[in-house]
Amino acid sequence: MSAAQTDRRDRAASGVLWRTWAMLVKEFIQLRRDRVSLAMIVVLPVMQLLLFGYAINTTPHHMPAAVLLQEDTDLGRSVVKAMENTAFFDFIYLVKTEDEFDDLLQSGKVLFGVEIPRGFERGVRRGDQPAILVAADATDPVAASSALAALAQLAQTALAHDLNAGEPAVPPFEVRTHARYNPAASSRLNIVPGLVGAILTMTMLIFTALSVTREVERGTMESLLSMPITPVEIMLGKIIPYVMVGFVQASLIVGIGVTLFGVPILGNLFLLAGLSTLFIGANLAIGYTFSTIAQNQLQALQMSMMFFLPNILLSGFMFPFAGMPRWAQWVGECLPLTHYIRIVRAILLKGSTLHNMRYDAVGLVVLMLIAMTIAVSRFRRTLD
Amino acid sequence: MPEPVSSAAPPAAPAQAEIAIEVSGLTKSFGDRVVVRDLSMQVKRGSIYGFLGPNGSGKTTTIRMLCGLLTPDSGTGTCLGFDILTESDKIKRRVGYMTQRFSLYQDLSVRENLEFVARLYAVPHPRDAARDMIRRLGLVGREGQLAGELSGGWKQRLALGACTLPGPELLLLDEPTAGVDPKARRDFWTQIHDLAAEGLTVLVSTHYMDEAERCHEIAYIAYGNLLVHGTVEAVIAKSKLTTYTVTGPDLHHLAVALAGKPGVDMVAPFGTSLHISGRDLAALEASIAPYRNQRGLIWQHGAPSLEDVFIELMGRTPDNFQ
Numbered sequence: 198m199s200a201a202q203t204d205r206r207d208r209a210a211s212g213v214l215w216r217t218w219a220m221l222v223k224e225f226i227q228l229r230r231d232r233v234s235l236a237m238i239v240v241l242p243v244m245q246l247l248l249f250g251y252a253i254n255t256t257p258h259h260m261p262a263a264v265l266l267q268e269d270t271d272l273g274r275s276v277v278k279a280m281e282n283t284a285f286f287d288f289i290y291l292v293k294t295e296d297e298f299d300d301l302l303q304s305g306k307v308l309f310g311v312e313i314p315r316g317f318e319r320g321v322r323r324g325d326q327p328a329i330l331v332a333a334d335a336t337d338p339v340a341a342s343s344a345l346a347a348l349a350q351l352a353q354t355a356l357a358h359d360l361n362a363g364e365p366a367v368p369p370f371e372v373r374t375h376a377r378y379n380p381a382a383s384s385r386l387n388i389v390p391g392l393v394g395a396i397l398t399m400t401m402l403i404f405t406a407l408s409v410t411r412e413v414e415r416g417t418m419e420s421l422l423s424m425p426i427t428p429v430e431i432m433l434g435k436i437i438p439y440v441m442v443g444f445v446q447a448s449l450i451v452g453i454g455v456t457l458f459g460v461p462i463l464g465n466l467f468l469l470a471g472l473s474t475l476f477i478g479a480n481l482a483i484g485y486t487f488s489t490i491a492q493n494q495l496q497a498l499q500m501s502m503m504f505f506l507p508n509i510l511l512s513g514f515m516f517p518f519a520g521m522p523r524w525a526q527w528v529g530e531c532l533p534l535t536h537y538i539r540i541v542r543a544i545l546l547k548g549s550t551l552h553n554m555r556y557d558a559v560g561l562v563v564l565m566l567i568a569m570t571i572a573v574s575r576f577r578r579t580l581d
Numbered sequence: 582m583p584e585p586v587s588s589a590a591p592p593a594a595p596a597q598a599e600i601a602i603e604v605s606g607l608t609k610s611f612g613d614r615v616v617v618r619d620l621s622m623q624v625k626r627g628s629i630y631g632f633l634g635p636n637g638s639g640k641t642t643t644i645r646m647l648c649g650l651l652t653p654d655s656g657t658g659t660c661l662g663f664d665i666l667t668e669s670d671k672i673k674r675r676v677g678y679m680t681q682r683f684s685l686y687q688d689l690s691v692r693e694n695l696e697f698v699a700r701l702y703a704v705p706h707p708r709d710a711a712r713d714m715i716r717r718l719g720l721v722g723r724e725g726q727l728a729g730e731l732s733g734g735w736k737q738r739l740a741l742g743a744c745t746l747p748g749p750e751l752l753l754l755d756e757p758t759a760g761v762d763p764k765a766r767r768d769f770w771t772q773i774h775d776l777a778a779e780g781l782t783v784l785v786s787t788h789y790m791d792e793a794e795r796c797h798e799i800a801y802i803a804y805g806n807l808l809v810h811g812t813v814e815a816v817i818a819k820s821k822l823t824t825y826t827v828t829g830p831d832l833h834h835l836a837v838a839l840a841g842k843p844g845v846d847m848v849a850p851f852g853t854s855l856h857i858s859g860r861d862l863a864a865l866e867a868s869i870a871p872y873r874n875q876r877g878l879i880w881q882h883g884a885p886s887l888e889d890v891f892i893e894l895m896g897r898t899p900d901n902f903q
């Protein structure tokens with residue numbers, strides 16, 4: 198044992214780098230060995246993006262509809278034709294009585310019912326603005342919303358030809374919709390940026406949530422703790438590799454969003470990358486915190502899911518943030534996804550600058566620091 | 582102050598130069614079970630200190646307290662001159678701890694595991710250090726194999742290699758040779774003696790008597806209490822045990838007949854012979870007298886083996902945990 202060697206042991210500054218580096222290399226190798234996780238890094242975002250992009254939130258078209266014609270007039274049929282032309286509706290039933298009409302909606306055979314009331318044509322010609330009743334199956338509000346939005350336009354344009362009246366000052370008739378529940382229609386443009394955040398939240402949380410508990414369960418923690426590495430070094434070594442994983446995922450989602458779904462990039466990509474690092478870091482730190490609290494990997498996974506759910510529901514990803522009750526908005530402000538979704542949407546779709554997004558950027562930094570502080574203080578340095 | 586074994590290592594703290602571990606009154610309980618009770622011990626630098634005791638007696642717990650993995654409920658002590666309560670960071674840099682259960686990364690290869698350890702201890706040129714160790718362990722050609730795929734004995738050897746790689750001053754080995762074949766066990770002990778000759782201190786727990794006899798000093802711990810310690814000869818002498826070795830036919834019958842007789846503390850078959858030991862020589866001889874002249878039996882009066890001493894100790898201490 199030389200004196201130089203003993204010095205080396207106690208030298209702090211370069212030691213931090215060495216030890217963090219050691220941890221980081223180890224994590225990378227383990228990740229590379231874990232084929233399933235590796236595949237998930239790519240498959241998960243692509244699958245979710247395609248599902249959300251094409252299936253779940255694509256504005257639905259050709260929804261089955263029924264029409265109840267109380268009078269058989271040209272104008273009534275024109276309205277139905279115009280509705281069909283929006284491509285939102287397929288009128289697969291023509292019924293004569295209210296009972297049949299109700300039954301079709303009740304049984305779910307149609308999602309929409311349109312009622313042309315008795316005396317409709319006469320009312321239009323007299324300028325009474327008679328109402329067309331549209332009953333929407335409220336159980337699928339997302340499906341209904343875009344169709345109903347299209348209907349609102351209908352009154353303005355559909356009958357222009359029939360009434361040969363150019364642009365009427367007042368709509369010739371009214372569309373009265375019976376949908377109780379109707380969130381703002383989300384388009385793909387809105388969904389893809391949100392999805393970047395949602396997918397990152399999920400994968401980042403799970404990766405780090407398992408990292409410490411896995412070491413405990415496999416018994417490697419005993420060895421690790423007996424070596425001269427500090428909690429901060431362990432945390433950094435475990436988090437940094439996944440920052441890169443997060444970047445790969447984010448690029449993948451944005452790339453697919455741009456090429457497949459035509460999402461524009463109006464703002465600065467470097468700004469987006471920088472703020473994404475903050476967001477990824479915040480989620481990794483939160484996942485890491487769970488993993489210092491959980492007793493085993495299953496618990497860690499459950500905690501991640503418990504955290505993931507409010508992120509999805511209260512961040513403005515699923516439902517418009519503005520429409521949420523006050524308390525829910527406050528909860529939402531404490532979630533990194535809320536801030537990140539605003540950032541991504543603003544940068545991609547609105548071309549916002551860092552100055553515009555300063556509040557949300559600071560929000561991310563604060564959340565990340567809080568999580569890291571808890572994680573480091575919760576980390577048990579002994580086996581007690 | 583001259584080092585007893587080695588002159589290579591300059592002492593870290595001159596006042597304690599010849600003492601590597603010194604603890605007193607160490608107590609640890611889990612819940613309301615006292616697992617280590619008022620334990621005091623001293624280990625000289627450069628010596629090999631054997632730690633013996635039945636399963637669940639607190640060996641692993643004691644070792645963990647020495648390297649800062651567990652905080653003792655009470656008691657004080659130093660390890661390499663550093664306080665075990667407050668300076669565990671400094672202790673960790675100088676101690677190699679080999680856990681009882683394999684605790685290297687199963688999904689890392691032999692070389693990656695060694696490089697990881699080398700980097701953690703800021704060993705210069707970790708790759709070279711790992712390569713040297715692979716050569717020394719005789720794992721050349723297998724360095725790319727995942728640690729989890731090694732056989733049990735090779736895992737043990739790798740683990741020993743990993744904890745000696747950073748050049749520690751103290752090795753804490755928790756049953757390092759469990760599941761290792763006799764040849765490898767002998768190599769292992771030769772290596773430990775070589776390391777000790779270079780000035781390294783080794784605290785090793787074991788259940789093997791032959792290994793205990795290869796230690797400079799041993800301690801016997803049972804159910805949290807350190808019962809005896811000292812050199813092998815001293816421990817045997819302290820036991821005040823007299824042992825008779827009997828060979829002949831129908832030893833089983835004799836064993837049944839003698840068990841529990843006054844003065845007979847232990848009756849244990851060893852291969853074709855029977856060991857009968859007791860601390861009270863007069864009572865023992867009285868009890869065996871009726872059988873001394875039985876035909877075919879050959880009685881030999883001899884010093885007890887270490888194993889006799891331990892089995893007798895084990896029988897004497899109640900297991901207050903079960």
Ligand SMILES: Nc1ncnc2c1ncn2[C@@H]1O[C@H](COP(=O)(O)OP(=O)(O)OP(=O)(O)O)[C@@H](O)[C@H]1O
Nearest residue numbers: 611616634635636637638639640641642643681902
């Ligand atoms: N983390 C823990 N929580 C609760 N009890 C524990 C814990 N660790 C050890 N024990 C208990 O402490 C006692 C001593 O355990 P220890 O592992 O120190 O024994 P040991 O001498 O190493 O045994 P072995 O020879 O089987 O390895 C046992 O009864 C065990 O059940």
Ligand SMILES: [Mg+2]
Nearest residue numbers: 640641681755
């Ligand atoms: Mg043990």
